[in-house]
Amino acid sequence: MNQQFYRMLRLSFMVLDFFMLNVTFAILLKLYDSRIDEAIKTNYVYLLIVLNFSWVITTSLFRIYQHISLGTFETFSRATLRAYIYFVAVVVLYIFLFKADLSRLFTLTLLLSFFVVLLLNRLVYLFALQYFRTRDFLIKKVLIIGYNETARMLVRQLEEDHFNTKIVGFCEQESNVHELTHYPVVGGIRDVIDYSIKNDVTEIFSTITPEQNHYMYELIQQADHACIRFRIVPDMKFFARFPVHIDFFGKMPVFSIRNEPLEDIANRIRKRLFDIVFSFLVVVFILSWLIPLVSLAIWLESGLPIFFRQERSGKDNKPFSCFKFRSMKVNRDADKKQASRDDDRITRVGRFLRKTNLDEFPQFLNVLKGDMSIVGPRPHMLKHTDDYSRIINQYMVRQFMKPGITGWAQVNGFRGETRKPEEMEKRVEHDLWYMENWSLWLDARIIFLTVYNMFRGEKNAY
Numbered sequence: 047m048n049q050q051f052y053r054m055l056r057l058s059f060m061v062l063d064f065f066m067l068n069v070t071f072a073i074l075l076k077l078y079d080s081r082i083d084e085a086i087k088t089n090y091v092y093l094l095i096v097l098n099f100s101w102v103i104t105t106s107l108f109r110i111y112q113h114i115s116l117g118t119f120e121t122f123s124r125a126t127l128r129a130y131i132y133f134v135a136v137v138v139l140y141i142f143l144f145k146a147d148l149s150r151l152f153t154l155t156l157l158l159s160f161f162v163v164l165l166l167n168r169l170v171y172l173f174a175l176q177y178f179r180t181r182d183f184l185i186k187k188v189l190i191i192g193y194n195e196t197a198r199m200l201v202r203q204l205e206e207d208h209f210n211t212k213i214v215g216f217c218e219q220e221s222n223v224h225e226l227t228h229y230p231v232v233g234g235i236r237d238v239i240d241y242s243i244k245n246d247v248t249e250i251f252s253t254i255t256p257e258q259n260h261y262m263y264e265l266i267q268q269a270d271h272a273c274i275r276f277r278i279v280p281d282m283k284f285f286a287r288f289p290v291h292i293d294f295f296g297k298m299p300v301f302s303i304r305n306e307p308l309e310d311i312a313n314r315i316r317k318r319l320f321d322i323v324f325s326f327l328v329v330v331f332i333l334s335w336l337i338p339l340v341s342l343a344i345w346l347e348s349g350l351p352i353f354f355r356q357e358r359s360g361k362d363n364k365p366f367s368c369f370k371f372r373s374m375k376v377n378r379d380a381d382k383k384q385a386s387r388d389d390d391r392i393t394r395v396g397r398f399l400r401k402t403n404l405d406e407f408p409q410f411l412n413v414l415k416g417d418m419s420i421v422g423p424r425p426h427m428l429k430h431t432d433d434y435s436r437i438i439n440q441y442m443v444r445q446f447m448k449p450g451i452t453g454w455a456q457v458n459g460f461r462g463e464t465r466k467p468e469e470m471e472k473r474v475e476h477d478l479w480y481m482e483n484w485s486l487w488l489d490a491r492i493i494f495l496t497v498y499n500m501f502r503g504e505k506n507a508y
Contacts, residue, residue, distance in 0.1 A: 054312040056111040059171060066163045067101060068094070071156060078152045086147045093137075093148060100136040104129040123168050130161060185210050189242055191235060191265075192253035193218040193227065200251060200279050201228065203295035210311065214245055235261060239268045249275045251300070266303065271435065271442050273362045275309075277302050307484045308447065316486060321420050324493075325413040336407060340371050343395045348375060353408060358425035363445045366417040368425055369408035373399045384430075384463045403500050409451045421489040422450025423477040424461070434470050441470075444477040454480035454488075457495040 071094055075082075082090070105111060110125040134157055141148060188204060190197050193216045204211050215232040216223075223231055232241050235254070242250060250269055255278055256262040262278070269276035278301040291305040307313050341352045354372040357365045373396025374385070385392065385400070392400065399405040412418040418425065423444040426434070435441045455461070455476035464470045480488070 054315070055171075055174075059167065060105075060111050062167055062170075063105075063164065064098070064101065066167065067097060067160055070159050070163055071097065074152060074156050074159065078149060078155075082149060082152070089146050089148055093140075093146065093153075096137060096140050100133050100140075101129075104133040104136065107132070122171060126164055126168060130164060185212055186249050187245065187247045188213050188249050188251060189215060189217060189232070189238065189245075189247045190229075190251050190253065191217045191238060191262075193223050193231065194253055196253040196279055196281055199298060200253060200295065203298055204251075206296070214247060217241070235259070235265075238265060239272055239274075242269075242274050243272055247274060249277060251277050251279050253279050253281075255280045270303075270440060273442060273445050275302075275306075275446070304443075304478070305482050306446070308481070313484070317419065317484075317489070318416075320486060320489065321413050324420055325410040328407070328410045329414065333407060333410060336404070340395075340399065340404065344372055344393075347395045348372075348393050351376075357428055358449070359428060359431040359445060360417055360425060361445065361448045363431070363442065365428060366412070366425075368418075369411055371399050371405045371408060372396070373405045384427075386463050401503070403496075406451055413451065417448070419448040419450045421452060421454075421480075421492045422447050423453050423480070424456060424473075425449035434467070437467055438471055438474055440478065441474050444474055444481070447477075447481055452492060452496040453477060454492060457492050457499060 075090060108125050108129040110122065110129050137153075137157065140146065141153065188211060190200060190213065197216065201213060204213055213229050215230040216227065217233055217235055217238045218231055219234050220231055238250060241247070250265075252262060252265070254262060256266075266276050279298065280301060291302045293300045293302060308317065344352050351372055354370045354374070355367045356370070358368040360366040373393065374389075374391040375393060377391050379391075396405070409418055410420075413420055431441075431445075453476070455473040458476055460469065460473040460476060464473065480492075
């Protein structure tokens with residue numbers, strides 16, 4: 047489940063080790079410069095080349111940057127120590143065979159210093175590991191439906207998923223459990239959703255397939271509505287009757303109702319870093335002068351307040367305060383009635399702000415706070431979320447993601463007022479497509495199209 051995260055760790059520490067090897071060499075060469083004869087300095091260039099090639103060979107042989115070695119601090123450190131011993135042996139063999147004219151003190155200091163650097167890098171790894179393990183937003187609370195051989199195998203695989211998985215228990219009739227379990231039996235199948243909501247469960251794994259119990263189909267819909275991911279782990283002699291995506295815990299296939307790239311920790315970190323950097327630049331270079339100008343214009347026309355704050359539906363359907371420049375007269379219908387064409391509540395300044403999308407710019411502050419992302423499903427008013435979730439299938443699935451300032455639906459023309467449920471269905475369809483096909487390149491493309499549409503003008507912007 048965390049393959050992308052492991053790949054990011056592997057690349058990060060591979061680059062860090064190579065970087066520090068060369069930095070250590072450069073620092074020591076500078077310190078020993080007065081003791082090294084000018085005539086033999088070429089030998090040190092050859093030594094640096096040998097050092098890099100030796101480290102490549104030994105780390106490849108011992109696979110210290112592979113998933114299995116990165117699993118724990120202990121395995122990573124042991125693999126690194128074995129690679130380092132052979133690395134030293136290769137360097138010493140080179141010096142002996144080629145009779146390299148090098149300072150013995152320099153060489154010894156270099157090898158010892160690099161060993162210390164490797165230890166420090168592994169401590170960095172340990173702290174990074176502990177950090178990601180203790181972040182609440184990364185922890186997955188898992189509830190398992192059924193207690194059988196498949197469930198026991200699933201538990202073993204989940205326990206090996208070191209970073210962010212916490213098993214809260216099983217849902218099964220106690221009469222079907224005839225042995226002591228490592229995790230509590232918290233109730234029957236009918237209690238799954240209530241227990242999950244009360245205990246902040248984020249994922250449900252069912253070892254009972256819909257073919258075995260048709261109530262599973264209803265549970266899938268209830269889980270979607272409650273913003274809880276539902277996965278089916280079938281005994282392979284059974285087959286699901288609906289489109290699924292297959293993932294693996296070890297050799298065990300896990301059926302998911304949909305593919306979500308942002309379930310991967312590494313992807314979430316990349317998206318969050320992108321959001322922070324981009325939003326910070328917007329705040330510093332645009333909002334720093336835009337807020338005073340717009341505030342003055344709003345104040346001169348209609349007085350205070352300058353900003354409009356509204357409770358909207360966020361990730362996992364948790365409400366948050368969404369910021370905008372106030373574009374309407376203060377009114378009682380703001381939290382239940384959408385803006386429409388020729389809406390008499392909109393001020394003259396507000397009409398310009400809405401037409402150019404400038405009213406949305408304060409939401410970059412929401413992004414920095416962590417309530418929103420730059421790209422994602424647009425956040426809706428709480429009333430609209432409640433209304434549409436009752437009539438549109440899979441509407442609540444869009445709440446699995448952080449809402450965005452702009453989104454795939456908006457750049458495809460599905461923005462502004464929704465007069466009919468069919469228009470909202472199209473918006474939800476585009477939001478779900480984005481969720482299943484996310485990439486940083488897609489985010490960049492949506493941002494570009496949003497800026498392009500701002501200058502071109504949009505018929506639904508009012």
